[in-house]
Amino acid sequence: MAVTLSTLKAMRERGDKIAVLTCYDASFARVLDAAGVDVLLVGDSLGMVIQGHASTLPVKLAEMAYHTRCVAAGTERAFLVADLPFGSYQPSPERAYTSAARLMAAGAHMVKLEGGAVMVET
Template sequence: MSEEQKGYLSASGKRKVTTHRLLEMKQRGEKISMLTAYDYSMASVIDFTGIDVILVGDSASNVMVGNTTTLPITVDQMIYHGKSVMNAVKRAMVVIDMPFGSYQGNPYEAVSNAVKIMKETQADCLKLEGGKEIIEAVKGILNAGIPIMGHLGLMPQSINKYGTYAVRAQDDDEARKLIEDALLLQEAGCCSLVLEKIPAELAKRVASELTIPVIGIGAGQHVDGQVLVMHDMLGLNKGFSPRFLRRYANLFGDITTAVQKYINDVKSSDFPSEDESY
């Protein structure tokens, strides 16, 4: 094995997932698995499972802080979560969301914010929401040598413009624009694309027309991979039940049962026992 090849192995000896490896997965028809994580402990567990991509999402604004939208989270907060995840991950490719306001305005500020996030977290890739409207920022960040995962369809950072979390691109005009934006992002050099909450047939068309990997969330099965928010799929968040969500556990119930048993054991002096004392 060459020194160059060794550089793409994780500390565990497993091949590190990179932007190039995602492209290889699309080309051979292997589906890409992606989940969010925001802290060291959960990122350690998720990376251990063999997940392909970990997204440090601006959804941290919702599930970690309790905000109603993703808009309030800052660059420095995303860096904090990004560093926590990067300290844990050995194999997965780590993507960090650029938060609202950090790239939609001046392209030079967008590049500066992107460089700051990458330098301070050492992440693998950044994710930006939007197409033609942000293309100058996209080009600037890519020219700085930073990989970008695009994001089209329902874009949570634009929720105040939409006024609803309903399915996007159901009419011909919006669907046509989404396809144009997807091709524009690919042409600019984006390494991959997320499609959120759009009709499955439209997502299938985009995935077939693009050579870069297309990862869906609420975009049907005919894309190159899937992403979910970890808190949602593990059943930690009981108040969020969109059609696209499949719960793989009920950690809310498991945790409340365990904590209630702990409370009872403390109240009854059952814990700690003599064996648990020094």
């Protein structure tokens, strides 16, 4: 059965552990999904891990969409979260919506803002 936001909420309320791992491609997504990982995160850390940059700042939205599509192709069960990279949402709410919609269209179930500061009270 696919993991949904409701599934994750119920797990949290029961005090269950939620397994979350970063993933950048379909082959690892298949392995992690089969292992029962609950959430796969396509992180903008791919800028350092995959692309060899010194930080996440050079990562573009198109690159995040590409890797999100790859991970989605290898996922049947896990909930898929993708990072909105720096610069893809800060200019305006409209830009944030458009960027989020692009990652959702690529297969993300949810997007995560990259901030560097507290963005909302938790």
